[in-house]
Amino acid sequence: MMQIYKTNFPTEQQGKDYLLNLGVIVEVEGEIVFAKNTAAVVYIGKVVEVPATYDADGNILTPAVYYDGYAIDVMSSSDLDFGTYEVYPGDDAAHSFYGWAKSAEVPPS
C-alpha cells in the first residue's frame, strides 16, 4: 500500500543524501532513479509562510517569508523512517499528489 511521507530537511543536499541512504532513490550507472517501492519523490523546496505583498503595478512591497528548510514529499510502499525530518502539515500542505487528499500523509506515530 502506498504511503505519503512529507519531510523537511535543512538543505536540499541533506535531503537527497537521506533519501539515498534510506533507499528511496538509488544510483544506477551514475543515474539516480526511484527504488522499486518508490512511486514518487517531489522536491518541493521552499514553502511560503507569509506571501509577498505588491503594489498596484505589481512591484513587491514586502517579500515572502519562507519556512526554514527544504521540503520533499515521498510516495512509497515501504515503511520509511524519516525521524525528525518528517512533518505533518495536514490540510495546510503546500503540495499534494493528484487523486489523493491534500492531507493524505503518514500520521505521526
Next chain:
Amino acid sequence: MANLLESASVVLTPTAYNNGKALCIKPDDGSGDFDFSRNSAATRVNAQGLVEDVQILSSNLVQNGDFSQLGSQEITNGNFSQQGSQLIVNGDFATDSDWNLGGSDTPIIENGFLKFGISNGTYSRARQNNASIIGNCKVTYTVVNSSASTLAIREYAGGNNESVPATIGTHTIYKNFIANGISFQAGGVDGGVLEIDNVSVVEVGQDWTIASGSGWSIGEDKIIGVNSLNFSAYQASLVSGKTYKITYEVKDYVSGTFGIRANTAAGLTVTANGVYTDYITSNGNKVYLMGFGTFNGSVTNISVKEVGQNWFKDANWSIGYNVATSTGGGRMFQSISALEGNTGTKVKVSFNITEVTSGGVKVDCYGAASSVITEVGTHTFTGTTTNSLNLYINNSGTGNLVGSVTNISVIEITNDTNLPRINYEGFSYQDALGSEEITNGDFSSGATGWVVGTGWSVVDGKANKVSGTESDINQTNGLATQGLSYLFSYDVNLTSGTVQAAVKGGSGQLFNTVGTHTVSEIIVAGSGPTDFKITAKSGFNGSVDNVSVKEYKGQEVVPSSGCGNWLWEPQSTNLITYSEDFTQWDKINSNVISINETNPINSVAYEIESTVSSNKSRIYYNSLMVSGSSYSTSYLVKPSSNSPQYLGFACISNTTPDVFYNFSNNQFEDNTIVGNAAKCESIQMLNGWRLLKVPIHNNVTNTRLNIYQGGISGGELIGVNGQSYYLKFAQLEEQSYVTSYIPTDGTTVTRNQDACTNGGSVSTINSTEGVLYAEIAALANENVQRILSISDGTHNNTVKLGFLNSATDYRLFADIRLGGVNQAFLTFNFGAVAPTFKKCAIKYKQNDFALWIDGVEVATDTSGNTFSANTLNELTFTRGDAAQNFFGETKCLAVWKEALTDTQLAELTTI
C-alpha cells in the same frame, strides 16, 4: 501488416486495460499482459475530445442539474392555427343539392353560384345543418356579385345573428356557433343581387375550452379578448405541484391586463404587446387565460412545458431561467440511483451559486457534504458517500439561502490510481446542430409557413424583393429560444442593397456582396417577438432561397476521427496552486469574470478583460520558480468576440513576453529570443478552444508567470480597454516540455510517472533471434534516453529500442547488450525536428542486426552475438532495469520469435 501481426507472439495496442494492467491482444490468455503503475490520478483527452481525469467513472450523475430541461409541450394548438376538416358540403355550388334553401324569397343554385333573391321586407336564406358546425369556426365565402346591403350568418335554426360583409370579394369570419349548423341570410332593397361561391366552414380553436360570453373568441392564428374574463378560456393539461415554463405573445394590444395562470397559481400580468416568459408551479390541472375583464387585444404562441424535472423541492424553492431559487429555509433534493446503496463511493461535486442575498448553500451528496458556502461562483469538492439518502441542497435547515443555484454536478471517481491512459489526438471537428427550425425553407410550397412583408413575393421557389420599403420575411413558430445560438444559412442572389438575418432580434451580418452566395452564420437569439427573419434593407434587390436554421450546440468530434495511443509520461508537478480559478491570480488593468462553459474540460472558464488602453494589461501568478531554472507552461484559451490580437507569456522577464500568441492565425511569434515561437504549439480543441504549449521559459529571472494581452508595441503588449479572451486552465512545470494537464486547487500537485513493465514471458520471447517492433513517438527532444526493451530484467542482457538523448534532434536507436557488452548499437537521426510517430523494428540474430524505420533499413551490424536460449523473459518500457523509462506515446508494440525477412520488415514498418 495484418498477416505479420498474426504471427507475432506479443501484440500490445491501445485497446484495453484494467487497474494495474495494460492488456495485450496477444497472447490472449493474459500471460503477456503488462503491469502498470502510477499511483496517482492523471488526465487524458478522451475519444470525444474532452480532457478528463482517467479516474472519472461516470458522466454527470445529476439529472437536470442546470435546470434547463424542458418537458414536452403541454398545450395543443397554442398558436390557434389549427383548422379542422371541411364541414360544408357542396360549398362551391357545383350541384343544386345539400343546401336547404328557403325564406320569403327563396334563393337558387345556378351556374355554380348561390343566388339570393332579395326583396324589401323579406328574407332569403341558404343553410346546412351539420352537427359538427358548432363552437368556434372559421367561415370563408366569396361574394361574386352584389348590390345587397345586408348579409348575415347565424345558426341553422336561428339564434346568434351576425352581420357579415356583402361586398364583392372573399371574406373570412370567425364565429362561435352556439347551436348546430349555419345559415346565410340576405335581405335588402327590392331588385338587389347577391351571388356567393366557395363557402367553407372549418373548426378552429380546437383543444381550448372557451366559455360563451366570456369576451374570448378565436381569430386568425390568435385568440382575441374583448373585455375578456378570467377562468373562461383554458386547457386542462397540467399536473398540480409541477413547475412549468410558460411563454406567450400578446399582440394587437389595446387596453387592460392579461396573464396566464397555472390553475390559480399566479404569474405575470402584462399590459403591452410582447413575448413573455413565466415560470409557475401549478396548483391544479388547468392553464387559464386571464383577461381580468379588461383585456382588449389578442394572444398567440402559447407554450407550456414542464421544468424542474427530477427534483423534489420544498415550497420556498422555485425553478426558472435555468436556476433554482430559494427564499429561505427548506430543501431541494433528488435521488441518484447509482449512489443508492453504494456508500463509500468517491464523488466530485460541483455547483454554481449565481445569487446570494442572504444565507448560503450546503450540498450533501449521500453524506459527502460541503460546508455552507455563501459566495457567488462555482464551487467544487470531493468526498466519499456515507449514506443511502439523497443529493440534498440545504437539507435539514442548513443554508437558508435567499438566492439561486445551478449547474449541480456529481461525478463518480474511482480510487484506482493505476489506470493506464489511452490518449486521443488528431481530431476533426464538426458543428453539433439541432433539427431544422424552418418549414418550407426552399419555398417549394410557395409562401406557406412564411409571413411575407411588403415588397416581397414568393415566385418560382424563391422569395424575391425589389427595393423600396425595408421589410422582412419571417417565421414565428415558437421554436427560437432567447440566448441559444442558431446556425442560420440562406442562399441570396443579390443585385444591390443589403440583407440581414435575425433570430428573435439577435442580428446576423449585414450582407451586401453582389452575386449569388450562401450566407451561413451563427446568431445568438435575442428577446424580440419574431423568431426567424430575413430583412431586406430598403435598397435590396434580389432573391432568397434555401433558408435553414438549426440550433448550434457547439462543436463535436467527428466520430472515430481521433487516434488513440498509450501515453507514458514522467512525473511532473503543476506549480500553479490555482490552475482553474483565476480569481486567485493577481491582476493589473484586468477584470477576471467567471463564465459558464464546460467543454472541453468540465471546469469553470474565465473571461480576462482588459480595463485599460495604452498600458499593459495582465494577470500573473507568483510561483516558486527558481531563478536560472527552465520551465514550460500550457494554457487552454479561446478568443472572445472582442478579442485582443495577441497574448504574451512572460516568465524569463516579468515585463516582456517571452513569446507572443496571435489569435488571428493561431500562430506563435518570436519576441525576446529568435526560435521561441517554433518550439511552441497551438492545438485545436472543441468549441474554439486551443491548447497552447509554451515550453520556452529558460533561465528565468523572476518568479512570476505573466499573461499579457493586447497589441504589440515595441516588443511589449499594450491592452485595449474592453477586449477580452477566455482562459480555462494554466499549468507551469519545471521541465523542458509540456505534459498532460494536472488540475490544482490550493496546492501544487504532482502526477506520478507512468511505469509499464513485466510484459511478455519466456514462452513468448525468443532469445536467440527475433524482432522487436514499436510504433512510437517521443514527447519531446530531450537529453535523456527513453527506452523499451526485451530483457532478463537487467540492463546486462537486453534488446533496446527507443529515443537517444538529444536536446535538439529527434534520434532513434537500438542497442543489443549481452552480458553487459554492446553487440550492436544502431542509430538514426531525423535532425532538429519535432517528434512524430515512427514505425521502428530491431531485428536481432547472430551476426545479423538491423534497425528499420518507416519502411527503410536505416542501420545494420553484421557482427555480434545474441543470447542463449531462455535468457530473455520480459518486455518492458524501460531499458531492462528500473532506469531510462520509456516516456512517449505508443500505438503498437509487438514481438516476433524469429528474425523477419527484409521484405517483411519493410512491410511491417511502412507507413
